[in-house]
Amino acid sequence: MKKIFLLTLIALGSFATMNAQEISKNALGLRLGDNDGFGGEISYQRGLGDNNRLELDLGWRNSNHIDAIKLAALYQWVWNIDGGFNWYVGAGGGLGSWSRDNDYYDDNDYDDSAAFAFVAGDIGIEYNFDIPLILSLDFRPELYFNSDDWRDNNLGPDLALGIRYQF
Incomplete structure (x- = not known):
């Protein structure tokens, strides 16, 4: 227990002293x-300070006879690694809705649809070029609520590549 406490204290101290x-x-x-x-x-990312920001994402899906839309909002903390490389962590959540064409899955003539909510974490790395461009790679696990019949389970791992123009 003492080792875990000491390691946690060292990790938090390291985070606090990073530039x-x-x-x-x-x-x-x-x-x-x-x-x-x-x-x-x-x-869309909006800088809130020197090392934190808000990210808003509007996503859509149109595949496998399922249409969905979701809005995610995340608060992120950003730390510099070296030069233009940064890493970041964040947390947030969002809302969405989905609809499914049941003609594809069975012989019923009705469609399913519902709304859902989710909470998400976020961890990633990004590179800021000398031009106003950012490339990022992040992992965002999402825990869904009220996602009946759309997902086999309520956890959705999300790995993505981002490209953004800075202004």
């Missing part, structure tokens, strides 16, 4: 990944 790189006030672009078919998201 933060000033992040852009605004960034707009795309976040392209695959969370059971969520292939694309329009992504």
Whole structure:
């Protein structure tokens, strides 16, 4: 127990002493990944300070006879690794809705649809170029509520590549 406490204390001290790189006030672009078919998201980041920001993502899905839309909001902390490389962590959640064409899954002539909510974590790495461009790679596990019949389970891992214009 003492070792775990000491390691936690060292990790928190390391986070507090890391140098933060000033992040852009605004960034707009795309976040392209695959969370059971969520292939694309329009992504907006708003800098709130020297090392924190808000990210809003509007995603859509149109595959496997399921249509869905979701809105995610995450608060992120950003730390500089070296030069233009940063890493970040965040937490947040969102809302969405889905509809399924049951003609594909069985012989019923009705469609299913519902709304859902989710909470999400986020961890990633990004590179700020000398031009106003950011490339990022992040992992966002999402825990869904009220996602009946759309997902086999309530956990959705989301790995995505982002490209954003800074202004």
